[in-house]
Amino acid sequence: MRRLLLIVALVLLVGGLIAWQMQYDSGYVLISYGNYSIDMSIWTALLILLLASLLWRAVGATWRLIRAPGQGLHLHWFNRAERGRKQTAKGLLQFIEGRWAQSIRTLKKSAGRSELPLVNCLTAAFAALELGDFEAARKLLQRAEQISGGDMFAADLLRARLLIAERHYEEALALLTRLHEAQPSHVQLLRMLVEAYQGLHDWGNAEKLLADCRRYRALPEEQLAMLEIRVYSELLKEQVSNGQAGPEMLVSLWQEIPSHMRRSRQIMEVYLDSLQRVGEFSRAEQLLKKILKNEWDDKLVRRFGLLGSEDPATQLKVAEGWLSGHANSAELQLALGRICQRNKFWGKARDYFESSLALEPRAETYVELARLNAQLGDQEKSFHYYKKGLSQEKSLGQL
Known part of the structure; x- marks a missing residue:
């Protein structure tokens, strides 16, 4: 502050001295060239020199501004672009963080100042899609297409994503x-x-x-495996549900499925269901025996017991062969009881059902015993087992 006051005082002092000197003695300057001459006071000459000097400096400064990008005339545009870059970077960070609404606002706001407005529009459209705002995504895509001229892979890919999201x-x-x-x-x-x-x-x-x-x-491998299971399962179901495919076409489709997928338990079960629906009980039985020979599974044993067979005697022989290794399987005892019923071995059927109940009391086993006793004419026992089965079902429902 003191320095400023000192400068002002000096300027006033010098100005006063110059004004006093101009009044005291104006001086004289003569410029002669050929037949021409110019005369003026010294103060006028000094003023002209001062103005010329200022003009020269102004021209030089203007020239430097024009030649130097990012300075002067370009400074405004530089600052504007810099703000656009910062806002775009902020919007992209918000996008990465999953803050979709904030990202959309920031990217839309900075698109006009961005050096890459197409990136702003496409990223904002993606964020709108994630947010479920399909209308906003559509408008942003239209804006992106206007910028790109309507021929851009990224914009087309995003539009396809939008159509899928809308189930088109x-x-x-x-x-x-x-x-x-x-x-x-x-x-x-x-x-x-x-x-x-x-x-x-x-x-x-x-x-x-x-x-x-x-x-x-x-x-990823896990997702791909799930996709393969879904696709081949649906193909097998479709083969049966359209009502036109016979057993041969179903078996042919099964053979076309890659071997690593035929080992999938889920696909096997769909194939077994399909075989039963087209009446191929023998093929279903052979497949079940093949699987159970290599890998024991109570769920598949249950299917084996429920599966109608063209040769129930052989089916019983196969199932009884599994007792040596799985005598404590309640599911196997239940399956054997059902197979014995199909063979009309009523006494053996009762024994197997009772063995199954001793291992694991289950409602469906009580029901099988109730039906068997009803068929044999023992209504009292039938009623007793139905009652036990109902009681078991209720107790399971309370768990």
């Missing part, structure tokens, strides 16, 4: 098929194609993509 599977599939022709190994594209086929229940075409999904690692 046929439209999505048309777009994805076109993109797939251009980029057949694109991982995200493969995932979305599978999703679209699943939405349309087009399991045949979904199955055609499984090999590429595995080749290009489009899905």
Whole structure:
């Protein structure tokens, strides 16, 4: 502050002295060139020199501003772009953090100042999609297409994602098929194609993509395994439900399923159900025996006991052969009782049912004993076992 006051005082003092000197003696300057001459007071000459000096400095400063980017005239635009970059970076961080609403607001606001407005629009559209705001996503995609000229893979991919989210599977599939022709190994594209086929229940075409999904690692191994199980299970069900496929077509489809998938318990059970639905009980029985020979499973033993056989005597012989290793299996004892009933071995059936109950009291075993006694004419025992079964069912319901 003191320095400023000192400068002002000096300026006033010098100005006063100059004014006094101008009044006391104005001086004289003569400039002569050829036949021309100019005369003026010294103070006028000094003023002209001062103005010329200021003009020269102004011209030089202007020239430097024009030549130096990021300075002067460009400073405003530089600062504006810098603010846009910072806002875009902030919006992208919000997107990564999953703060969809904040990310949309920040990216939309900074799009006009961003050096890459297309990135702002596409990222904001993705965030809107994650938020479930399909209308906002659609508008942002339209804006992105205007910026890109309407021909951009990323925008098309995001539009397909929007169509799938809205369950417009046929439209999505048309777009994805076109993109797939251009980029057949694109991982995200493969995932979305599978999703679209699943939405349309087009399991045949979904199955055609499984090999590429595995080749290009489009899905984690666990998810891919679940997808394969779903696709092949649905294909087996579809083969039976359309009413046109005979046993031969069903068996042919089973043989076409990759061997590692035929070992899947879930797919095996779907195939067993399908065989029974088309009346292929013998094939179902052979498959069950093959599986149980290698790996014991009480659930499959239960299926074996419920499965009608063309040769119940052989079926009983096979099941009784399992007693040596699994005599303490309540499920096997129950299955043997049912097979004995089909063979009309009533006494053996009763013994097996009672052995099963001794190992594990179950409502369905009591019901089997009740039916057996009713068939044998012992209504009192039948009523007793029905009552026990009902009591067992109620106690299970309270757990």
